[in-house]
């Protein structure tokens with residue numbers, strides 16, 4: 001019985017936006033099998049690893065035939081015989097084989113699916129659920145979920161500039177309870193949206209479609225929804241925002257279309273700081289463009305002692321960028337998306353770079369997802385402390401939340417809730 005790789009195959013499946021995506025399947029000599037599906041972003045950073053798409057007219061150019069073909073030929077040829085239990089060696093083979101800095105040749109979609117499928121096969125070979133295989137005997141915490149109530153930005157036809165209006169319940173005490181509270185808030189928000197006009201369905205990640213007259217209107221409505229749900233804003237439930245400012249700005253300025261305002265970097269910082277003072281906000285992601293570190297550092301300097309400032313497009317799950325951003329005190333938490341960098345090992349390195357610096361770390365889904373639940377296991381097994389998946393509808397999102405409920409149940413009475421310990425010091429200390 002050996003954990004050496006015996007076969008690697010790829011296939012085209014469909015993601016939550018109805019676009020082609022890549023699934024990889026890895027079989028070991030022992031017979032253990034692992035499978036994983038690549039997710040896909042819509043608000044991507046310029047420094048991310050790049051998916052290989054077929055282009056042309058079929059499927060709007062989003063076909064993945066070339067990425068799938070690469071898995072069955074080149075990638076299989078290079079990986080057969082490698083030990084699946086040595087993820088670092090497997091991922092090094094993938095990186096060397098691709099040969100580019102951003103996985104552009106084989107495609108980050110092909111590489112990430114294979115890298116995660118190898119990980120699943122290794123866990124199956126060890127006879128352990130993936131989270132426990134990753135924890136490897138170390139104590140882990142149940143991650144704190146960040147859950148979307150309204151979608152916006154690139155996930156909702158840019159009807160709001162801010163991309164994600166989310167909630168966090170660090171005092172919930174358990175994952176199960178955090179979901180129950182979030183469900184109350186989600187329903188209350190739906191009732192308030194109905195009062196504003198006909199409900200127009202949901203955005204890409206399952207949050208209510210945003211029907212607002214300004215970005216602040218959305219913030220007001222979310223605060224009202226928390227209060228109407230019977231929970232206390234700023235105690236039971238906090239607001240978390242992904243500004244995704246990269247989508248509407250850069251170092252030369254920020255164009256808030258819904259507010260009909262163009263802001264300089266300094267004005268953008270002032271607006272974010274103002275919001276953090278007037279709303280029960282605990283976390284803000286990408287409040288400035290990917291290369292506008294000046295604005296982001298100014299925001300962190302002013303409110304970083306009480307608000308989590310997350311780098312997503314700014315850091316792109318790259319350990320080197322995390323190190324440079326830490327030097328410049330750009331933020332105090334890192335979003336971790338495996339497909340942003342391409343392999344499990346590189347994503348783990350970015351996560352460790354963040355945690356080693358006392359930062360928060362959030363394992364995150366993409367806006368294009370599937371039934372793949374790998375990230376629930378990564379967030380738990382890596383003891384990341386936080387998990388961002390999207391909203392509280394649509395099965396590609398609920399699959400991850402439901403998997404977390406199974407994991408929490410499996411850990412049982414030993415389960416330790418991350419809560420405020422998920423945040424960088426001193427945010428956790430202040431808020432607790």
Ligand code: PGA
Pocket residue numbers: 040041042043044154163242244312364365366367368
């Ligand atoms: P994306 O957005 O997956 O569309 O890039 C998610 C995020 O910005 O966090």
Ligand code: ZN
Pocket residue numbers: 242244285286312313
């Ligand atoms: Zn983001």
